[in-house]
Amino acid sequence: MNDTILDIYTRMLRIRRFEEQVGKLFSQGQLPGFVHLYIGEEGVGAGVCAALRTDDYIVSTHRGHGHFIAKGGDLNAIMAELFGKATGCCKGKGGSMHVADVSIGMLGACGIVGGGLPMASGAALSARLRGTDQVAVTFFGDGASNEGSFHETLNLASALKLPVLFVCENNQYGEFTPADKAMNIKDVADRAGSYGIPGVIVDGTDALAVYDVTTAAVARARRGEGPTLIEAKTHRRSGHAEGEEAFLAGQQYRSEDEKAAAQAKDPILVLRSTIIKQEIATAEQLDELDRDVTQAVAEAVAFARASADPAVETLYEDCWI
Amino acid sequence: MARKTYIAAIKEALAEEMRRDSTVFLIGEDVRIGVFAGTRGLHAEFGDLRVIDTPISELAVAGAGVGAAATGLRPVVDLMFGTFLYLAFDQLANQAGAMRYMYGGQVKMPLVYMVQNGGGISAGHHHSQAVHPFFMNMPLIKVVFPSTPRDVKGLLKAAIRDDNPVVFLNHIALGGQRGEVPDNDEIIPLGQGEIKREGRDVTICAAGMMVHTALKAAAKLAEEEVEAEVVDLRTLKPWDEELVLASVAKTGRFVALDESYPVCGGASEWCASVAEKGFASLKAAPQRVSNKPVPMPFSPVLEKAVIPSVDDVVAAVRKTLS
Ligand SMILES: Cc1ncc(C[n+]2csc(CCOP(=O)(O)OP(=O)(O)O)c2C)c(N)n1
Ligand SMILES: [Mg+2]
Numbered sequence: 001m002n003d004t005i006l007d008i009y010t011r012m013l014r015i016r017r018f019e020e021q022v023g024k025l026f027s028q029g030q031l032p033g034f035v036h037l038y039i040g041e042e043g044v045g046a047g048v049c050a051a052l053r054t055d056d057y058i059v060s061t062h063r064g065h066g067h068f069i070a071k072g073g074d075l076n077a078i079m080a081e082l083f084g085k086a087t088g089c090c091k092g093k094g095g096s097m098h099v100a101d102v103s104i105g106m107l108g109a110c111g112i113v114g115g116g117l118p119m120a121s122g123a124a125l126s127a128r129l130r131g132t133d134q135v136a137v138t139f140f141g142d143g144a145s146n147e148g149s150f151h152e153t154l155n156l157a158s159a160l161k162l163p164v165l166f167v168c169e170n171n172q173y174g175e176f177t178p179a180d181k182a183m184n185i186k187d188v189a190d191r192a193g194s195y196g197i198p199g200v201i202v203d204g205t206d207a208l209a210v211y212d213v214t215t216a217a218v219a220r221a222r223r224g225e226g227p228t229l230i231e232a233k234t235h236r237r238s239g240h241a242e243g244e245e246a247f248l249a250g251q252q253y254r255s256e257d258e259k260a261a262a263q264a265k266d267p268i269l270v271l272r273s274t275i276i277k278q279e280i281a282t283a284e285q286l287d288e289l290d291r292d293v294t295q296a297v298a299e300a301v302a303f304a305r306a307s308a309d310p311a312v313e314t315l316y317e318d319c320w321i
Numbered sequence: 322m323a324r325k326t327y328i329a330a331i332k333e334a335l336a337e338e339m340r341r342d343s344t345v346f347l348i349g350e351d352v353r354i355g356v357f358a359g360t361r362g363l364h365a366e367f368g369d370l371r372v373i374d375t376p377i378s379e380l381a382v383a384g385a386g387v388g389a390a391a392t393g394l395r396p397v398v399d400l401m402f403g404t405f406l407y408l409a410f411d412q413l414a415n416q417a418g419a420m421r422y423m424y425g426g427q428v429k430m431p432l433v434y435m436v437q438n439g440g441g442i443s444a445g446h447h448h449s450q451a452v453h454p455f456f457m458n459m460p461l462i463k464v465v466f467p468s469t470p471r472d473v474k475g476l477l478k479a480a481i482r483d484d485n486p487v488v489f490l491n492h493i494a495l496g497g498q499r500g501e502v503p504d505n506d507e508i509i510p511l512g513q514g515e516i517k518r519e520g521r522d523v524t525i526c527a528a529g530m531m532v533h534t535a536l537k538a539a540a541k542l543a544e545e546e547v548e549a550e551v552v553d554l555r556t557l558k559p560w561d562e563e564l565v566l567a568s569v570a571k572t573g574r575f576v577a578l579d580e581s582y583p584v585c586g587g588a589s590e591w592c593a594s595v596a597e598k599g600f601a602s603l604k605a606a607p608q609r610v611s612n613k614p615v616p617m618p619f620s621p622v623l624e625k626a627v628i629p630s631v632d633d634v635v636a637a638v639r640k641t642l643s
Contacts, residue, residue: 032443032621084443084620095445095619111447112404113377146376147408174377176354182376251354251361309622315613 002280004050008207009271011046013290015066016268017297018075019238022065022082025301026242032084035096038066040205040237043267044169045070047210048137048230051218057105057123057136059116063169063236064109067139068099071106079300085307092310093318105134113174114147116140117166121157124164124221135221137165137214143174145188154195154229163221165214166229169204171236176253192229204234205267208274235262322503328496330470331359331435334477335397337506339367342395345481346371348382349399349435356401357437357496383409383434387416390432395481403438403452403490410455417486418462429484433477438466438490439530439580440617440628449493449617449624451529451581456488457558458585463487463511464557468532470500472555475509483511492529514561516568520548523574523638526565526591528554531578531629538634549638557587565591566599573604574641578634583611608637 019037026035038045041063049058049070060067068078073089081088082096089101100108107123110116120138127134144150145168157164168188172179185191192199198220202213210232217228239245275281281289325333339345347360347367353374355361364372375382379400386398400406406413413434421428440449456464463485467473473491480487517532518539525535532553539549550568554560569575575595579587588609595607613627 033445033619081619084622090619092620093616093618093623095443097445097447098619111445112408115447143377146378148378148380175351175356177351177374177376181374248354253354310618310620312622312626315615315618315623315626319615 004211005208005271005275005280008046008050008211009275009286010289010293011050011070012042012207012268012271013293014075014296015042015045015069017290017293018069018079018300019065021297021301023238023242031082033095034241034243035082036063036241037238038063040235040262040267041169041171042066043207043271044167044204044210044232044234045139047207048167048214051211051214052135052137054104056134057107057120059107059120059123059136059138060109061116061139061141061144062097062109062111062113063141064097064099068101068106068109071101072104073099073101073106075296075300076303077101080304080307083304083307084309085304086310086314087303087307091314091318114140114144114149117144117149117153120164121153121162124157124162125160127163133222135163135165135218137167139167139169141174142168142170142172142179142188143177143182145191146182154191154197154227157227158195158197161224161226163224164227165217165221166227168229168231169234170231171234173236173240173254175240187231189229189231197227197229199229199231201231201233204232205265205270207267207271235265237262322501324499325470325502326496327470327473327491327498328358330474330502331477331491332361332363333502334474334481335360335363336366338478338481339363339371344393345395345397346373347397347399348373348375348385350375350377350401352399357491359491360399379405379408380412383412384416386432386434387412387420387430390430390486391420391428395431397433397435397481399435401436402448403436404447404450406434406436406452406488413456413462413486413488414459418459422461430486431484432486433480433489434487435489435491437493439492439494440624441494441530443619443621443624445619446616451612453488453490453557454581454586457587457590461485463559464490465511465555466490466492466528466557467555468492468495468529468553470498470502472509472553474502475507476511476555478506479508479511482508487511490529494530509555511556512559512561513556514552514554514564516550516564517553518549518551520550520572522548522572523576523641524550524552524565524568524572525576525578525634525638526552526554527578528557528587529580531580534629534631534634535578537631538638541631541635542638547638547642562594562598565595569595569599570602573602575599575603575607576610576634576637576641577607578610578629580628581612582614583609584614586611605641608640610634610637
């Protein structure tokens with residue numbers, strides 16, 4: 001278990017340092033397009049993915065860097081993708097909202113809110129038809145749970161008893177609209193009941209708790225008992241998208257108290273203190289890990305910068321076979 | 322006249338129409354905050370009842386617009402990006418565009434769907450598509466795609482006053498563009514194009530961002546003493562076929578420029594009409610300039626290669642001259 005805990009912590013730290021760097025690069029105008037950071041939500045992606053095998057599938061969201069990294073994605077490949085370079089995980093064709101690495105079961109981020117859920121049920125169906133015990137996981141937000149695709153897919157997956165996990169990252173906002181203005185229930189997990197599947201609530205800032213509920217849901221799915229909806233309560237510490245302050249031009253959508261509360265519950269600090277308290281590793285060891293991760297992120301930036309733009313001739317590559 | 326941004330012009334049109342007619346209301350995701358700022362500040366004036374933030378549920382919101390329009394209101398449904406209209410397709414294709422006809426004229430459908438259209442901001446495939454041909458293909462849905470602050474204001478006001486369903490497309494990369502906007506209550510009728518630059522040698526027809534590309538191409542061509550006439554369609558359906566044919570009758574050459582795919586795209590439609598009805602005046606085969614037929618790549622280098630460039634337009638014009 002100690003190895004698993006350190007593994008989860010490492011995944012979280014890789015996400016955090018990566019995202020901090022992305023935020024910096026974006027504010028310096030070095031990245032094309034726009035980026036949605038996963039800072040504050042690392043416990044969910046890391047806790048879930050640590051409970052999966054490499055050949056299990058995940059389908060991600062517009063806030064997908066963390067999922068990519070949590071599933072074991074290469075930092076160089078994702079950083080280069082964010083720069084739009086030929087060496088990126090999608091050869092520069094996807095970008096921040098479309099990072100993917102199918103070789104490790106990361107079936108892709110998705111710019112369409114709720115767009116990932118239906119695909120995940122297909123991957124789960126595929127596993128069943130191919131006779132494997134793989135499972136599929138789809139991440140999505142509280143906001144996405146108001147899309148028709150959520151409701152249709154939960155029902156379909158339940159009716160067909162598919163080996164799929166629905167992981168709702170409830171960060172309490174869809175863009176600038178608070179979840180309680182967009183739905184008249186407190187817990188997205190309540191929706192599971194209407195589709196006849198279990199709905200589990202977990203503290204998303206507690207990565208180990210996320211790992212535990214995921215492990216149970218994966219086991220259930222592998223046993224052929226069908227899908228589970230996991231609702232991880234979490235906080236988005238950054239803006240909806242980077243550059244939000246300038247864009248909002250003084251408009252406020254969450255109070256300072258709320259922001260402070262979100263900052264106070266840092267999933268990385270929570271796990272760090274557990275690790276130190278349980279003497280799984282020392283503070284010095286964790287600091288060293290941090291330096292290694294920070295170094296790896298810096299190398300990813302250097303790699304991305306040194307990489308070439310895609311050649312215009314690649315425009316028609318990867319079309320029809 | 323004052324110089325204003327495209328976004329400011331949208332906001333003015335919305336505010337003026339909402340003041341003028343209490344049946345006009347605004348509904349969509351984050352319309353209070355105003356993701357594209359065109360709806361920003363309206364909540365303060367018009368309140369909860371008429372500026373309505375919704376859950377992220379495009380199909381439901383689009384359909385709520387249909388129901389409200391059929392029962393006497395004038396909804397403006399803001400769905401942010403053109404691609405999000407895909408999630409609402411059923412309500413547009415099967416209901417909004419068809420209801421009046423299907424029910425033998427029993428209802429009116431004064432409904433506006435407002436979204437950002439087109440690419441050029443490196444946002445990746447899900448946020449960079451030009452979606453207008455889909456809606457040009459739906460019977461009885463009007464499609465508007467303005468290129469300037471003045472046009473966006475006058476056309477949006479016309480769209481809101483129109484009794485038919487209108488898909489109103491703001492070009493995603495034009496929001497900050499500045500231009501003269503009249504202070505009076507100018508209404509630009511739907512279906513009326515405008516000649517944005519006169520010329521005798523070749524007609525270039527376009528809408529949205531491509532009007533600016535056409536104007537740049539025309540400036541470049543002028544250095545070679547080729548005078549291009551640029552027709553801004555402004556409304557894509559119904560479109561000002563007469564204006565285009567009259568221009569082609571004068572120039573004898575035609576380049577259709579559209580930021581969408583060549584198959585069943587805007588340029589194909591305009592070329593077909595010119596070939597069919599303006600054949601006698603043509604001195605050369607009409608040319609289409611369209612997006613390259615691939616999903617929109619993220620890399621700025623590749624994205625640039627997908628969207629028609631000034632050079633693409635100049636090359637097409639040269640073809641008509643050779
Ligand atoms: C179909 C669709 N509608 C709207 C949007 C615009 N949009 C992007 S992210 C977002 C909020 C999503 O909220 P949530 O699902 O809670 O995810 P979070 O951003 O909080 O992680 C919205 C509305 C979109 N990308 N796709
Ligand atoms: Mg959310």
